Amino acid sequence: MNPEAPFHTNLQPLFQYFETFQNLSSDSKDRMASICSTVQIPKNKDLQSIGHTCRTIYFVRKGLCRVYYYKKGVDITESFALENSLIARVESLFTGKPSKKGIQTLEDSEFIGIASPALFDLYDQFPEIERLFRKIFEAAYVETVHRIENIQFHTAEERYNDLIKNSPDLLQRVPLKHIASYLGITQVSLSRIRAKY
Amino acid sequence: MNPEAPFHTNLQPLFQYFETFQNLSSDSKDRMASICSTVQIPKNKDLQSIGHTCRTIYFVRKGLCRVYYYKKGVDITESFALENSLIARVESLFTGKPSKKGIQTLEDSEFIGIASPALFDLYDQFPEIERLFRKIFEAAYVETVHRIENIQFHTAEERYNDLIKNSPDLLQRVPLKHIASYLGITQVSLSRIRAKY
């Protein structure tokens, strides 16, 4: 890595992502940069482990990860995050309670971590940063509402076809067992659905 | 109603609700009050109809309502709102797109409507109002995430028992057909579950 390059350079994809929601002054960007750090994690390792309180919001710069937890001893995938998206365990981030969920890489990955306590402090000085994250999480909230409709009122087969259409990448990059639990069905059931095609 | 009473008086339960998230200056409260209005709706009427863009956030002061929509011609209840809670069709509120959902009363009800375009304008002048609603919707987001876990990884019977435990009121006040679609099952299936007890 070029030692001359300002740290900003590494954060470029993140700031580009931010701009789709809200423009930031260069002052805000500097302060944001000061609370970000990059981290590299090999495949199949935990980025955040189960039981710890979520104090970092991650931006996926390279690779792929999933949020997972155990329900009655069974490994369940709650969500995936591909490049150029944010991931956090919001139920812990917003409540301050320890999370029952972990984040695990599914490929060698690179993240930009945003320290959330520092971020929440910045909200006081920079309303535009607070607004940025308000908008980011509002959009995430809307996605979650759509996901409920999708889960509750479509069959597993319809949901699988949706996934193929909307995230064909995932099918190539993620073991089917994780896809199955993400869809809310067993591996066996997913296999049966796939056998139809 | 006492004509001497300031309009504030009517809004007391709403401001009390706000305080559980964020305190407001009296200036902010005055401005909030200026964008609120009360509305009374008889039982089984639409408060907001399908197809219109959501531009009002409602606080239920009295009564009970549900958000519903049609999926393949079948009436589906997405959520209920009891007294002292907010209800909005967030997928429309935050995107500006027409909503496929409506809000219907299930009893004679009384609401406080908050005009959302005016609210979003207030955000610029009053960061504490923006913060208040950020926190409100963050909490709603967390609830929605929990709901997904509940739907996806519990059987209909477990979800029904959860509902009895957590919202026994609903069972008394809402027709079972709405409960059934809220739980993601048919009336017949709910009837079978109930027959076990």
Place this chain on the structure above:
DNA sequence: AGTCCTTTTTAACATATGTAAAAGGATTCC
């Protein structure tokens, strides 16, 4: 190539939920 380990598929059976139709109860309205 061969072994080990993980992932995916297949099979057989059990269970839960859906669909359609009918009957019984409850409520509303005149």
Place this chain on the structure above:
DNA sequence: GGAATCCTTTTACATATGTTAAAAAGGACT
């Protein structure tokens, strides 16, 4: 009070998904 309507339950049958176990396929490593 009676008719009409809506709500809930029941029945019978169809289908989807779960469970368990075993086989097959694929990857990783020596």
